[in-house]
Amino acid sequence: MDVMKMPADLPDVNLNSNAELVLKKRYQRKGLDGTPIETAKEMFWRVAASIASMEKNYPSSPFKTKDLARTFYTLMTQYDFLPNSPTLMNAGTELGQLAACFVLPVGDSMDEIFDAVKHAALIHKSGGGTGFSFTRLRPKDSRVGSTGGVASGPISFLKIFNTATEQVKQGGTRRGANMGILRVDHPDILEFIRAKEREGDLNNFNLSVALTEKFMQAVEHDEEYPLIAPQSQEVIETLKAREVFELLVRKAWESGDPGIIFIDRINRDNPNPDQGEIESTNPCGEQPLLPYEACNLGSINLARFVLEKDGGIEVDWDRLREVVQLSVRFLDNVIDASEYPLERITETVRKNRKIGLGVMGWADLLYQLGLPYDSRRAIVLAEQMMDFIQKESRSASKKLAMERGPFPSYETSIYKEQNLGPYRHATTTTIAPTGTLSIIAGCSSGVEPLFALCFVRQVMDGEKLTEANSFFVKALHDQGCYSEKLMAEVIEKGSVRNMEFLPEELRSVYVTSMDIDPQWHLKMQAAFQKHTDNAVSKTVNLPNSATQEDIYKIYWMAYEEGCKGVTVYRDGCKSVQVLCTGEGQ
Ligand code: UDP
Structure with a gap:
């Protein structure tokens, strides 16, 4: 060209x-x-x-x-x-x-399922990430008309998408990322919630359960809710909403997966409802899209x-x-x-x-503003x-x-x-994770706090990069606190909040994600969501000692504060972390 x-x-x-x-x-x-x-x-x-x-x-x-x-x-x-x-x-x-985000439909037939696998491979090859809802697939063990056999259900097909992804590098440079969504009223929902129980399973997928308003109401009032067959719309059985919600919380506590999205809230903000419902987001959750949209x-x-x-x-x-x-x-x-x-x-x-x-x-801006x-x-x-x-x-x-x-x-x-007058775009704002962009720009990622003031970053198939936040280093110099010994300690601990020999202001401003109470993580997500058309990529980090009740509270708070979804991560609950403090390196 x-x-x-x-x-x-x-x-x-x-x-x-x-x-x-x-x-x-x-x-x-x-x-x-x-x-x-x-x-x-x-x-x-x-x-x-x-x-x-x-x-x-x-x-x-x-x-x-x-x-x-x-x-x-x-x-x-x-x-x-x-x-x-x-x-x-x-x-x-x-x-x-040139686009990072795609959503593809997955229809309930062999043709449609394998079309989606093929289309996803083409998208991955071109550098994009894909999201899918598996909700239209008939549940496991239901009849297959053309063969007289039984269907294998959404989770077995998810594995095929996962394997196909494994073999295609995005633009020849990175492996494809996927989002898999299942509505909470799909009959296979319990299997879906457990689908990433074993380390390494579905490793090319983030999973999220699409929670409906009806389901959230049932949780609040401790009621049962129906599981519905997607084709016939028949009620297959009913479950106790609180038990399902608690299972979601337990799995998120164990492994961080699955996350949750509030699908009715997402559709309330669908600018083009005449083109159908939004069923899924892109891989990191910040971009809800219609089927075949990028x-x-x-x-x-x-x-x-x-x-x-x-x-x-x-x-x-x-x-x-x-x-x-x-x-x-x-x-x-x-x-x-x-x-x-x-x-x-x-x-x-x-x-x-x-x-x-x-x-x-964002975190770098806050550091500079004190x-x-x-x-x-x-x-x-x-x-x-x-x-x-x-x-x-x-x-x-x-x-x-x-x-x-x-x-x-x-x-x-x-x-x-x-009657707001015409726009050029159906949506204008989304807050992305900026995983790589923030490395290029040399800034903190998205709206996240820093993971550590000085840390070793694992990127690209195990390669490691060491980084110290420049605003922090400057503040240490300005306040006459800088020393090699101190830096070594910061690398080891990742945080200065408990270093009482440092000035109080420094310790309160230079916070890291683990210093921050999970409720503040959530409040920050909600604050940005308030004025964002699409969604906000944010992880609510919890210490290893956090309880399931803590996660329950965060989930409920996300619902009440108007978030479109929430992802939690309890420190140490997965063996491979993208970002690590110096400890154990
Ligand atoms: N994405 C992807 N593969 C990756 C990283 C990102 O497909 O390895 C897609 C995915 O849709 C994600 C979006 O890009 O939600 C934005 O991610 P991020 O902001 O981290 O990307 P960057 O532009 O910084 O590479």
Whole structure:
């Protein structure tokens, strides 16, 4: 593909050593012998130029393509904003698939099931992750008309999807990620809840149970609820809602799986109910989508939006406004530039034009502002921050609708009725985990607190990276507390909260996820969810000593606080952790 020539005076890109490694290994284009054929600078230019070149489709654009390409380059290389990994990997290449999130339907026939397996493989190959609901499949042991035999049920098919995934590396670089969903009223729900009991089972899947409002009411009133055969809609049996809820809690306590999503709440916010129900999210849970829908994400690095004023540090709202506006234009162009492995997906995406702008570097911002993550003031700022981003992204979407037209299904969407004026996108905001993006930008991931102030990160098939938070190191220097001995202790412990010889302010501001009471984790998720169209990726971390009752409380709180789902993780409950403190390394 032809990419606009790189200007000779384009500034170089500064990369931290972890970013350099990740980009080289996964993102820079490679030749047949596996060595990179582009530099990191060329990579960012490839992305900036190819996304900016979409302006040519819109004669009314106020931007010259060349200028916009440079602006996008600066946006990314200053680490103010990064698009999701597939955009970085594939923009301006033959593959051209730029979205991270997909949902595919799984119908109740051999044809439909294996079509979904094949489509998922194609998506994984192109760098995307897939979510599926298995709820339409007839339960285990029910009749199969054409053979006179019995059906093997959703869980046995899940295993086939899992095995197929094992063999396909995403874009040749990472293994595919999947979400498997089953509604709580499916007759095989108990087997599903136990499906990841054994270590290593369904290792390419996150599982979530879709809880209905009716089910939650039954839990609250300690009633029974019906299990319904998906085809005949017959009631097969009834279960005690509290017993099922308690089983969910127990499994989450043991292994973190399955998570839960509140499916009716997700559908209450479905902008296009005329196109059917939302049954599933993408693999990490932040993006509910219709069947055959895809969404591209992008994240603003909040750590970069501070300014010094009157001797203090404040949020730089004006610059944030500009960056949100530009990021929405960027993500809108990504939709036009992206090629999808299936025509059905192209149609659905082009009709609804969902984008998911989110944030990363939240914990780093709080460090700079001197606000403890587990404080009322941090929660208030979270709401204010996301409210601002949501409003600005909608205003950008509206401007683009004037320039380029609204999303084609706008007329039949919920916005038409609400009389809010046309938008260019059915949704604008999503908070992604930013697992790799945050490494590239050198910031804390998504809206998560830091896992540890200094830690060893396991990435890419066992490789290890050591990192110390730069704001923490600077604060130690500023307060005259820095020493090699102290750093070694921090690496070992991961936290300073109990180091009483350090100043109180340092100990309260520089918190890590394990220092934070689980209820604050949840409150933070709820604060961001309040002003996010799609959902928020967040893990509620619990200490190893947490009880099942603690998890029960968190689940209930997630329901009451308006979250769209919740994932908990009790320290040490799985043998392989993505992030580890120095202990045991
Ligand atoms: N994703 C995936 N495989 C991965 C990581 C992520 O398919 O190994 C998809 C998945 O849909 C996930 C989404 O990308 O929900 C966003 O994840 P994240 O923000 O961590 O991705 P990044 O852009 O940082 O790589």
